Amino acid sequence: MSAPRTGASEGLLVCHECEAVTKRPAVAIARGLHDFECPRCGAALHARKPNSLARTWALVIAATICYVPANLYPIMAITSLGKTQADTILSGVFFLIHHDMWPLALVVFVASFVVPLAKIVSIVFLLVSVQIDSHWRPADRTRLYRITEAVGRWSLVDIYVVTILVALVKLGSLASVEARAGAVFFGAVVILTMLAAESFDPRLIWTPIDTAARESTPTRADAHPGASHVRTAPSS
Amino acid sequence: MLIPCHDCDLLVKEPPVAEGDTAVCPRCGALLRKRRRDSIERSLALTVAGVFLFVVASSFPFLTFDMQGNEVETTLASGSFDLFAQGQPAVGALVLLTTMVAPIARLSLMLYVLAPLHLGFRVRGMVPAFRWVGIASGWSMMEVFLIGVLVSLVKLADMADIIPGIAIWAFALLIPTLAAMSSVLDPQEVWDQLEAQP
Numbered sequence A: 001m002s003a004p005r006t007g008a009s010e011g012l013l014v015c016h017e018c019e020a021v022t023k024r025p026a027v028a029i030a031r032g033l034h035d036f037e038c039p040r041c042g043a044a045l046h047a048r049k050p051n052s053l054a055r056t057w058a059l060v061i062a063a064t065i066c067y068v069p070a071n072l073y074p075i076m077a078i079t080s081l082g083k084t085q086a087d088t089i090l091s092g093v094f095f096l097i098h099h100d101m102w103p104l105a106l107v108v109f110v111a112s113f114v115v116p117l118a119k120i121v122s123i124v125f126l127l128v129s130v131q132i133d134s135h136w137r138p139a140d141r142t143r144l145y146r147i148t149e150a151v152g153r154w155s156l157v158d159i160y161v162v163t164i165l166v167a168l169v170k171l172g173s174l175a176s177v178e179a180r181a182g183a184v185f186f187g188a189v190v191i192l193t194m195l196a197a198e199s200f201d202p203r204l205i206w207t208p209i210d211t212a213a214r215e216s217t218p219t220r221a222d223a224h225p226g227a228s229h230v231r232t233a234p235s236s
Numbered sequence B: 001m002l003i004p005c006h007d008c009d010l011l012v013k014e015p016p017v018a019e020g021d022t023a024v025c026p027r028c029g030a031l032l033r034k035r036r037r038d039s040i041e042r043s044l045a046l047t048v049a050g051v052f053l054f055v056v057a058s059s060f061p062f063l064t065f066d067m068q069g070n071e072v073e074t075t076l077a078s079g080s081f082d083l084f085a086q087g088q089p090a091v092g093a094l095v096l097l098t099t100m101v102a103p104i105a106r107l108s109l110m111l112y113v114l115a116p117l118h119l120g121f122r123v124r125g126m127v128p129a130f131r132w133v134g135i136a137s138g139w140s141m142m143e144v145f146l147i148g149v150l151v152s153l154v155k156l157a158d159m160a161d162i163i164p165g166i167a168i169w170a171f172a173l174l175i176p177t178l179a180a181m182s183s184v185l186d187p188q189e190v191w192d193q194l195e196a197q198p
Helices: A052-072 A089-098 A102-131 A138-168 A181-199 A203-216 B039-059 B078-085 B089-119 B126-139 B142-156 B166-184 B187-195
Strands: A012-014 A021-023 A076-080 A083-087 A175-179 A229-231 B002-004 B011-013 B022-024 B031-034 B063-067 B070-073 B161-164
Touching: A012 B002, A021 B002, A052 A089, A052 A102, A052 A181, A076 A138, A083 A089, A089 A102, A089 A138, A089 B142, A102 A138, A102 A181, A102 A203, A102 B142, A138 A175, A138 A181, A138 A203, A138 B063, A138 B078, A138 B089, A138 B142, A181 B089, B039 B089, B039 B166, B039 B187, B078 B089, B089 B126, B089 B142, B089 B187, B126 B187, B142 B166
Parallel strands: none
Antiparallel strands: A012 A021, A076 A083, A076 A175, A229 B022, B002 B011, B022 B031, B063 B070, B063 B161
């Protein structure tokens, strides 16, 4: 088997915004941070996202730090008939369980507690696996990356609940809801993990594998490129 | 044509993709190309429906809170402004961005690009506008907000009566409309048409 031909080995770059394919010019024109611009849409083009590992580490560490106060501090305080009760993310889940709203409790628990934690853990796992040049199940790691990127938004559910309650319950001392510090940290966790997933470059997972294949078998000029699979949609 | 996979960089020969089909990378499974029938016309139609529903959802009463005869009426955006008023500008800005600014940007930029393409003329800035559609879609989180509405209704059920307004029905219709809009949109088709200047 010959080494797989990749965009990097052939000097071809794919635009991450419009997916246009561009041949890397012989002399790259350095324009600030990026190599050059996509001729079709003007987005910055690079073989790999710039400083992907350092940026992702910085964002995921910041998210981990914010995760602690996000869960320890109350995200809101509900005042009803003179009594004030502060709710953290988890006490909100217990409230729903006590009211026998199991499905909703599960939704909130997964979206607000499990998803942010799982995102942090999987981004750290991906970063470490890339840094030790791991060859372990690259396709599964790429899939993990895509899931991590897709689920992040659902964590904002609790922020929206606070917002809706703040808007609705506005009767002064009779009944009112106030957002608390936990909400700020929790919002920060969601944003930071979203940005961390975006700054990670999944192609880095494949770099050690392609490099090893190229070192064992030099690329032949007539090597066949892989043909993409066509997935037929269920008839609609 | 040879294209590098955007997720694993493998050079892949793009096969002819039939309408309704999807091409994926053989090595990592990334979506490389999808083709949809009448993509521009259908996504334009859903965009127009989405604009109409968004206008209704954001301008009419959303939910009304009734506690012992005291009523509080809200609209879609009132929560984020109340957060600003409570001294929580960061949270307020995040909610405003994800439920108002990004959805408005997404719908209006889609309209700005697709309507001229469909009618066969060009306007300035269509290329950057379509780039921003992709960015705005990532930050538009209306479907998550809908789950937030459900959780809030349960939390308040013991405390007071909640009266749904016209806006909430428009909002509930807006969510599947936006999902269908992005499902029928074939971005490559739009880029190809933008590139083929008349």
